Amino acid sequence: MSRHIAFGVILTGTGGPGEHNRWLDPEIPGDASVDIDWYIEQAQLAEAAALDLVFIVDSQFITPDSPPHYLNRLEPLTLLSALAARTSRIGLVGTATTSYNSPFNLARRFASLDLISRGRAGWNVVTSGDGGTAGNYGRDEHYDYATRYARAAEHIEVSQALWDSYEDDAFPRDRASGRFLDPEKLHATGHRGEHFAVAGPLNIERSRQGQPVIFQAGDSEPGRDLGARYADGIFTHAASVEANRAFAADIRRRAAEAGRDPEGLRILPGAKIVVADTDAEARDLELAQHRLSNTFEQALAELGRPFGWHDFRQYDLDAPFPAEALVHAERSFKTQATQITENAVRQGLTLREVVERAAAPHRSPFVGSAQTVADTLEEWFRAGAADGFNIYVSTPSQLRRFIDEVLPILRARGLARTAYEGTTLREHLALPAPENRHTRARREAQVGALAGAV
Amino acid sequence: MSRHIAFGVILTGTGGPGEHNRWLDPEIPGDASVDIDWYIEQAQLAEAAALDLVFIVDSQFITPDSPPHYLNRLEPLTLLSALAARTSRIGLVGTATTSYNSPFNLARRFASLDLISRGRAGWNVVTSGDGGTAGNYGRDEHYDYATRYARAAEHIEVSQALWDSYEDDAFPRDRASGRFLDPEKLHATGHRGEHFAVAGPLNIERSRQGQPVIFQAGDSEPGRDLGARYADGIFTHAASVEANRAFAADIRRRAAEAGRDPEGLRILPGAKIVVADTDAEARDLELAQHRLSNTFEQALAELGRPFGWHDFRQYDLDAPFPAEALVHAERSFKTQATQITENAVRQGLTLREVVERAAAPHRSPFVGSAQTVADTLEEWFRAGAADGFNIYVSTPSQLRRFIDEVLPILRARGLARTAYEGTTLREHLALPAPENRHTRARREAQVGALAGAV
Numbered sequence: 001m002s003r004h005i006a007f008g009v010i011l012t013g014t015g016g017p018g019e020h021n022r023w024l025d026p027e028i029p030g031d032a033s034v035d036i037d038w039y040i041e042q043a044q045l046a047e048a049a050a051l052d053l054v055f056i057v058d059s060q061f062i063t064p065d066s067p068p069h070y071l072n073r074l075e076p077l078t079l080l081s082a083l084a085a086r087t088s089r090i091g092l093v094g095t096a097t098t099s100y101n102s103p104f105n106l107a108r109r110f111a112s113l114d115l116i117s118r119g120r121a122g123w124n125v126v127t128s129g130d131g132g133t134a135g136n137y138g139r140d141e142h143y144d145y146a147t148r149y150a151r152a153a154e155h156i157e158v159s160q161a162l163w164d165s166y167e168d169d170a171f172p173r174d175r176a177s178g179r180f181l182d183p184e185k186l187h188a189t190g191h192r193g194e195h196f197a198v199a200g201p202l203n204i205e206r207s208r209q210g211q212p213v214i215f216q217a218g219d220s221e222p223g224r225d226l227g228a229r230y231a232d233g234i235f236t237h238a239a240s241v242e243a244n245r246a247f248a249a250d251i252r253r254r255a256a257e258a259g260r261d262p263e264g265l266r267i268l269p270g271a272k273i274v275v276a277d278t279d280a281e282a283r284d285l286e287l288a289q290h291r292l293s294n295t296f297e298q299a300l301a302e303l304g305r306p307f308g309w310h311d312f313r314q315y316d317l318d319a320p321f322p323a324e325a326l327v328h329a330e331r332s333f334k335t336q337a338t339q340i341t342e343n344a345v346r347q348g349l350t351l352r353e354v355v356e357r358a359a360a361p362h363r364s365p366f367v368g369s370a371q372t373v374a375d376t377l378e379e380w381f382r383a384g385a386a387d388g389f390n391i392y393v394s395t396p397s398q399l400r401r402f403i404d405e406v407l408p409i410l411r412a413r414g415l416a417r418t419a420y421e422g423t424t425l426r427e428h429l430a431l432p433a434p435e436n437r438h439t440r441a442r443r444e445a446q447v448g449a450l451a452g453a454v
Numbered sequence: 455m456s457r458h459i460a461f462g463v464i465l466t467g468t469g470g471p472g473e474h475n476r477w478l479d480p481e482i483p484g485d486a487s488v489d490i491d492w493y494i495e496q497a498q499l500a501e502a503a504a505l506d507l508v509f510i511v512d513s514q515f516i517t518p519d520s521p522p523h524y525l526n527r528l529e530p531l532t533l534l535s536a537l538a539a540r541t542s543r544i545g546l547v548g549t550a551t552t553s554y555n556s557p558f559n560l561a562r563r564f565a566s567l568d569l570i571s572r573g574r575a576g577w578n579v580v581t582s583g584d585g586g587t588a589g590n591y592g593r594d595e596h597y598d599y600a601t602r603y604a605r606a607a608e609h610i611e612v613s614q615a616l617w618d619s620y621e622d623d624a625f626p627r628d629r630a631s632g633r634f635l636d637p638e639k640l641h642a643t644g645h646r647g648e649h650f651a652v653a654g655p656l657n658i659e660r661s662r663q664g665q666p667v668i669f670q671a672g673d674s675e676p677g678r679d680l681g682a683r684y685a686d687g688i689f690t691h692a693a694s695v696e697a698n699r700a701f702a703a704d705i706r707r708r709a710a711e712a713g714r715d716p717e718g719l720r721i722l723p724g725a726k727i728v729v730a731d732t733d734a735e736a737r738d739l740e741l742a743q744h745r746l747s748n749t750f751e752q753a754l755a756e757l758g759r760p761f762g763w764h765d766f767r768q769y770d771l772d773a774p775f776p777a778e779a780l781v782h783a784e785r786s787f788k789t790q791a792t793q794i795t796e797n798a799v800r801q802g803l804t805l806r807e808v809v810e811r812a813a814a815p816h817r818s819p820f821v822g823s824a825q826t827v828a829d830t831l832e833e834w835f836r837a838g839a840a841d842g843f844n845i846y847v848s849t850p851s852q853l854r855r856f857i858d859e860v861l862p863i864l865r866a867r868g869l870a871r872t873a874y875e876g877t878t879l880r881e882h883l884a885l886p887a888p889e890n891r892h893t894r895a896r897r898e899a900q901v902g903a904l905a906g907a908v
Contacts, residue, residue: 014634023627023634030627030634034659036539036570060558062657064637071635072625072659075566081535082570085490101559104514104590112529116490116536135653136558171526173484178475180468180484181525183518199589203516205488205526 005381005415006266006388006429007051008093009399011042014068016392017057020298023068025289027395033073040086042396049403050417052428053091053122055215055235055390056080060100061133063309065301077109084117091425093122093215093233098155099148100128100137103196107159110212111204119209119424123159124235125216125226127152131308131330142330149222151195156214156230158198161189163211164437165201187438209424210433220335228254231265232431235390238269238365244385266429269380271389272364275401279368289394290361299359306333306340317352321345366391370405377406378415388429459835459869460720460842460883461505462547463853465496468522470846471511474752477522479743481849487527494540496850503857504871506882507545507576509669509689509844510534514554515587517763519755531563538571545879547576547669552609553602554582554591557650561613564666565658573663573878577613578689579670579680581606585762585784596784603676605649610668610684612652615643617665618891619655641892663878664887674789682708685719686885689844692723692819698839720883723834725843726818729855733822743848744815753813760787760794771806775799820845824859831860832869 013033015022023030032038043054056076076094084092092113096106114121127148134142143151170185189200216227217235227234228251236247244267252262274289276282294302304310310328321344329337344354365380366373366389380386393399410416426433467487469476477484486492497508510530530548537546546567550560568575581602588596597605624639643654670681671689681688682705690701698721706716728743730736748756758764764782775798783791798808819834820827820843834840847853864870880887 020634021632024629024632030625030629034569040539060562060657062655064635064640066657068634070657071640072620072657074569074658075562078531078535078563078566078570081532082539085494085536085539100556102554102591105555105559108514108529109532112532115488115528116532132653135651137556138651166526171484173477175478175484178478180474180477180522181518186518186525197589197592199586201516203514203520203525203527204529 004417008053008055008390009046010390010392011039011054012069018302019293020067021292024292033069036082043083043087047087047090050420053093055093058095060136061130081113081116089420091120091122091428092117093124095124095126097126097128098152099143103155103158104198107162111163114207114212119207122213122215122425152226154193154195158191158196162200162202166205167436167439209426213425229258233266236269238271241380241383241385244269245383266387268388268390269386271366271391273391273393273402274367275370275373279372282368286367287361294359300355303355303358306337315351318350321349321351321354373406374409458871462507462509462844463500464844464846465493465508466523472756473747474521475746478746487523490536497537497541501541501544504874507547509547512549514590515584535567535570543874545574545576545882546571547578549578549580551580551582552606553597557609557612557652561616565617568661568666573661576667576669576879606680608647608649612645612650616654616656620659621890621893663880667879683712687720690723692725695834695837695839698723699837702838720841722842722844723840725820725845727845727847727856728821729824729827733826736821740821741815748813754809757809757812760791769805772804775803775805775808827860828863
């Protein structure tokens with residue numbers, strides 16, 4: 001575990017996931033999601049505070065009912081590359097799907113971002129939820145759940161193999177001898193798996209952090225296994241200290257079972273942060289912000305998402321919840337749709353009541369005065385419920401209050417850094433740079449030969 | 455035709471295509487191809503001179519014998535996005551293959567670059583030459599020639615349809631009414647073609663130049679047709695004024711046959727430029743630079759490329775050229791391999807002689823004193839052999855000589871701009887921003903209805 005609480009900042013433009021009206025806040029420009037200067041400003045603010053990383057979410061499927069930030073946004077890797085050129089220390093983590101990218105192309109783009117940023121790239125591995133995404137990639141249906149996770153695992157393995165194509169001393173670049181490459185240090189990949197075949201090698205060297213940092217956010221059983229096996233960082237929901245401590249323990253147990261060092265993982269719950277002068281004012285502000293998320297009509301449309309974007313507007317709002325809608329549920333949202341349906345049937349809720357509850361404010365644990373927020377963050381960190389937090393704030397002024405009011409309290413307690421000590425994302429997160437697999441194999445073979453000789 | 459000669463600068467790091475030892479020049483850092491600061495410096499130099507664009511070549515297949523810049527380089531779109539954040543006016547053109555990218559992903563990345571750069575993105579469409587590329591994308595063999603070009607055409611058409619997903623006034627972003635999107639101005643793509651099926655819409659709006667600029671460089675029959683039908687800009691070899699004038703006339707004829715305005719195309723031959731105090735010194739410098747390109751051994755290995763990377767080192771150098779090697783020729787290099795073989799047989803050359811001739815200096819027409827180079831560029835431009843040039847210089851000091859010595863002569867003649875007049879790449883190239891197809895259809899329907907009413 002790191003000495004410091006790690007902090008990521010979820011950068012969005014015109015509102016986050018499911019937020020339809022955030023852009024009505026006067027602080028949010030209507031074109032924030034496609035304005036690179038907006039992102040640069042937020043990232044530079046976070047970097048000036050020596051935070052660990054900025055994080056970009058993604059999706060590739062929209063309908064006219066999608067929230068504004070979904071409708072129209074910059075693509076994560078081109079966005080992060082621009083940020084790399086305007087920042088120097090902060091980590092740059094982008095979401096990309098293993099379902100609809102070829103391993104060679106995606107591994108190459110992350111490796112390139114990693115070099116451009118001089119070792120600050122991170123990849124949030126997703127398999128894509130919305131079934132409609134398939135239609136943008138020549139498929140009638142999305143991959144089934146098992147296939148998606150199997151592809152994700154193989155995709156990560158191929159990517160990591162590609163990233164090790166060159167050993168760190170592969171390029172002598174010796175002008176005296178004219179020797180540019182040491183061909184012994186270049187390794188083809190030769191991968192032929194169930195889902196991908198990639199000959200390699202990749203045409204790009206490793207960065208100073210060795211490989212991009214892998215993040216993962218799946219909360220299902222296969223999601224937890226995937227994260228525990230491959231991820232350096234885990235994003236998850238912030239439910240409660242107890243639930244998140246149990247989650248962290250479960251992930252570390254799975255990591256140990258997979259033969260990994262369980263302390264080599266950073267678990268970062270997503271933390272909606274609202275800071276005001278008093279706890280009461282902060283709660284009022286949270287409620288006011290929430291009112292900007294969804295109208296009833298938007299919540300009604302949004303309810304359709306786990307049900308394969310089923311249109312609930314066709315039903316009588318005051319009749320019992322239409323449980324038959326469950327047949328439309330997407331595979332990836334099946335758990336969520338089933339919970340909503342079973343809960344509605346058990347409690348005898350009408351459709352209107354289900355929508356109202358879905359639209360009701362989720363009270364974040366991280367809302368209050370700066371003192372309260374700092375205390376809560378510390379409590380979670382010390383309880384082992386979090387190694388850090390991926391924070392979401394609604395406005396730039398809230399990011400400034402977090403930086404100017406909450407962070408100084410944590411710094412005074414030795415829980416947040418005052419300045420960067422390293423230059424790479426792995427260094428920020430106190431994660432070792434992975435040794436190149438071919439270098440390690442050679443080293444181990446030499447040690448073995450030496451042992452044999454003795 | 456534009457008033458000005460258009461200028462692109464081919465940005466490479468440790469040497470260009472086929473150049474093995476350029477990095478031995480003291481001006482070229484050994485890690486230039488993976489150093490973003492190197493690219494930023496060159497791009498800013500070109501922008502300060504108000505040149506039209508920088509251009510990034512690409513490939514996705516290497517062997518240990520590949521030239522240094524191929525072995526290890528940044529990926530074009532992440533690279534260009536970083537350049538977008540450190541420049542403000544110069545066009546940013548990147549190479550990407552239609553053979554191994556999905557239209558949705560690639561169109562999205564170019565659209566994102568186009569917004570990040572505020573209308574400066576260009577796409578050099580290629581189909582990938584090296585057969586070995588297939589192995590990095592799960593294929594045993596590269597697509598055959600006809601398929602590659604059919605995919606390219608369909609890929610461009612889908613991309614352009616995706617780029618028109620939102621009409622330019624699709625986002626009222628009206629805070630008073632809370633209306634973010636006008637759903638009538640959002641259009642699905644619904645493409646189901648022979649090679650691609652893409653439902654759309656794309657989740658990103660158009661830039662101020664409407665759509666990224668399409669470039670194409672194929673010189674074969676299908677390549678010329680593809681360029682004439684879809685491209686805004688054509689890259690080609692600079693052979694001679696006569697040959698290039700004929701090429702330009704041929705392309706414009708094909709464009710007219712495809713129903714396009716033949717003057718709506720910019721033809722930019724690649725121009726290797728060498729400037730010195732006198733013509734003789736420039737020729738000497740060209741020869742000295744050439745000696746840094748290839749050793750005999752490297753030229754022998756490089757000869758294998760059009761022959762499917764066939765290894766010619768197995769043959770007696772002083773025996774007649776092994777014409778049987780032609781059976782290994784890649785489809786995409788068949789013409790080149792056949793020419794080499796037939797020429798060798800006709801002239802009775804040994805393998806050594808073929809390699810020596812292949813490695814012999816190509817004398818560029820654009821080598822001389824600043825006055826000579828300016829005169830030659832003007833001659834080509836006035837003769838209709840070129841609308842501009844995609845220039846390649848070996849070193850930063852040569853780029854500075856071009857900018858400091860050649861450009862002022864052209865400016866004095868009114869043939870080069872002294873400062874940017876527009877902000878987008880289309881404006882630099884005097885190309886109109888394409889109207890959104892759905893806006894045009896609505897406008898044309900309204901005109902039709904009006905005519906019917908009268």
